[in-house]
């Protein structure tokens with residue numbers, strides 16, 4: 001009997017070992033499940049756009065294990081920065097930098113540069129980026145970020161120098177931005193009345209980007225200032241060819257190219273533009289020039305024909321205004337409410353809208369204040385009928401261009 005028990009001893013030992021091992025496996029599995037649970041929850045929150053909660057779950061996922069991949073660390077640092085926890089992100093990336101392998105250092109330094117940039121510590125960010133440009137691995141990202149930094153600091157010349165030095169990274173969008181940097185330099189020179197050098201900058205802008213409406217209009221502005229209206233006219237035409245949507249912005253400059261007695265020539269240009277766009281502001285400008293040489297009936301026929309073909313609130317309101325002024329005092333009183341509603345719509349609707357992010361404004365910004373894209377704000381036709389009190393028609397003025 002005793003011998004039999006003795007024989008069972010190894011079985012008991014093996015059973016104990018097996019059960020212990022099974023429990024350990026179970027615990028390990030449960031830890032793994034818990035860890036990946038944080039990750040799954042985080043992804044779910046992220047998909048439902050609850051970014052703060054998503055970041056919390058990703059942090060739990062990261063803290064649930066001491067052994068993480070280098071990429072996990074980079075991702076968490078970037079999440080902290082995106083959530084606005086910039087000090088934490090900087091501390092985290094500095095810690096990561098200490099444990100990073102030599103080949104991983106560039107990636108961490110790039111993240112640190114982004115942290116400093118978002119924190120407004122631009123000098124620190126600039127130092128890191130300059131250092132990174134000398135390495136191979138993150139050079140392109142560092143160059144792009146440094147251009148963005150100079151753009152933010154309005155260091156236009158430095159940004160241009162960097163784009164020229166790394167021409168190999170050039171793209172259409174980068175060239176478009178470079179042309180705007182030349183326009184910014186041109187504007188600074190124009191303000192100091194250094195027209196020749198300002199003109200050089202605008203010329204560089206159109207050499208780089210043939211669709212730079214801003215540069216064409218600025219070159220026209222300088223020529224109008226020095227009385228060379230014929231040459232100015234050709235640049236205004238270039239602006240319209242580059243982007244017919246910008247016709248309302250070009251009307252004021254065009255009007256400055258003609259003098260009394262040149263209505264026919266002025267009309268000829270406007271009518272040629274009418275072939276490519278029936279923008280209400282262009283139609284209104286034509287009717288105002290026609291008023292100098294044509295009868296009221298001829299103008300009404302023209303306006304109603306365009307209104308019927310291309311209905312717009314602005315043109316409807318303009319035609320209504322003309323009809324209203326013809327009414328007698330009694331009829332005018334009857335139609336006052338209707339007129340005040342239309343006036344209110346005119347005044348409270350935004351005249352420019354960014355094609356990229358939808359930002360609306362009553363003035364034209366060459367760089368959208370919301371998404372920071374260049375030349376994405378375009379004249380906007382009124383489609384929104386919700387408005388409050390106000391009055392008078394709005395035109396596009398030079399002072400409304402920023």
Ligand SMILES: [Zn+2]
Nearest residue numbers: 354357368371
């Ligand atoms: Zn925008």
